[in-house]
Amino acid sequence: MATDYFFEGAEKLLEIWFGRQDGKNENGDLRKIPREKYEDLLKAACCEVISYTSNDEIDAYVLSESSMFVTKRRFILKTCGTTTPIECIKPLLLNVHEFTGFDEVEDVFYSRKNFERPELQKDTHRNFKLEIESLNIIFKGTGVARFMRSSKTNDSWYLYALHPVECFGKEKQNPDQTLEILMTNLDPHVMQIFTKDQSANASQATQDSGISELLPNMKIDDFLFEPCGYSMNGIAKEGHYMTIHITPQQEFSYVSFETNVPQSSYKELILKVLKTFQPEKCVLTMFTNEISPSKSNHKEFKYLTHLGEWQQDSNRTCSLKNHDLTVSFYSKYPS
Template sequence: MTGHFFEGAEKLLEIWFLSSNNNSGTDKGNNDLRNIPRDLIEEVLNLVNCKVLKYAQSATTDTYVLSESSMFIFQSHFVLKTCGETTLLHAVQPMLALARDYCEFDKVDQVFYSRRKFLRPELQKAPHSSFDHEVAYLDSIFEGGCAYVLGRTNDDCWYLYTLDKTCAGTKSDQTLEIIMTELDPEKMKIFYQENTSSAAEATQKAAIDKIFPNAKIFDYLFDPCGYSMNGLLPDGHYFTIHITPEPDFSYVSFETNVSYNQYQDIVRKILKMFNPGKFTTTIFGGSAATSLDSQRKIFQYSDYGRVDHQIVCLVDYDLIYSYYKKYPS
């Protein structure tokens, strides 16, 4: 294969921290990742081959729109999502050091590293050329890592690395990720500068501002095409969308940590917005997982057949992976 190509599929890292000094009290003191100086965060992002395009803060969250995707920093955890040929895992050791040095976070509570199968793995830089290499890299840093493959290794699949331990911080969290491919070319036209004059206009045209009307949105329209946005919601909730619109390798991802009960509505909205040929949903659930499991049969979407459906019961939560394809019209 030759010619222009961009790997939209993101590497996604989430690390939760604990401090031996003060991990149960309400006064967190120095135990706050947002204490890390911003220029040091930018140095880490440079190691990963990302630049900061936008930065903003809310009461709970520092948010970065990056040249390749996004970062969110909360009191005791961060989410880093990078696409293209970035080397996200090079951020792990420096972030552990910064958390220790600036926040007295000397313990890792939980780690999640995940990504979809790359379209062109041969273009990735070490250790991202294969999941086995990524796992070996992570196993050299963490103890008790578990590596899972969801979906079909000879078709679409999704990889997860996490730690086999009970956690203090992550139990009350939840995440929905929607990964879409074979997007509707008409819908994708919005995300070209030749058709749309600003990020704000793209956000409005696509109705991204209608998903959560109370969100503060930080958006970016790339030259000549492509789009990223971070949305901040009350109570440390967020959502983020990344769009690679080129027809040959179109890719859109949506991610949020709002509560479960909204997930089916959100998926319907997002499908209407982007009209993908194929999509996967991954849902991480804590205490509500059992009920999610029993309700899983209702997660059905007209026009789409569910090709794969898998549930992984992890120590503190369940993971539900589903892969859908549009019915032939």
């Protein structure tokens, strides 16, 4: 798959939680926003809907560049390439005000790994300082930035979140957790599965790669791009989801895995993901709120100095407005 072409696999991940000032969140629902309004705001982010699945708790969209998820109170937009997700925030806030019954932003997370070719990004997204400035304009300077870097590789990870003031009471929360695994320099034999040369369709790629076995009982919506590239969303009851996006070209291979399925220990799942895709390097991030059944993972991550063939370079934990965060960097050590 040698090519002069370049595609930035690393996504920009935007997550916004909404609520009501009177605390009656049951009276609001982001899914009341019409489909065409979501399609319009995706145009501002320079992407579009490819396919859609839903259940009683979550709407999931596979996009031309990654994914979007909408639940009652949470909006998630994850976009790769040269997309501009920050540009969709203002129209989203207008739509929320008009259609949903919500009247406040409860929490915001904007995060990403370092780009391989930041100079190819559009305007605001060329560096994190510019992204912070744009987000602080929208959210009136109420954000806090975090920056984590591997001690051994050139990998880094950036986060913008609302400042930890006026925390919402636990009575307004539901258990929440998100695990993300961002992988680079992947096994070219595995990556070949995600090309039209080897797989006839997305379903074959999902089965042959082992993706279907990572979190069984998910309703999977997958897509295999021409001539290569892969995206999938999986949804289950209680609003649980997983999403995987794959840029398979050897020169800039990248895979991301994300889920909010709660587990008291993510170690086995992380190992399954790493063994499935065989990256040289990865960044693990985990958010949990106070009542999440996954919150014990923060302590476990600290002592996970090895995950099979992968050795921990760095580990850091910090507290945010309503969540705790752990970021760990791993790289494969010589056999």
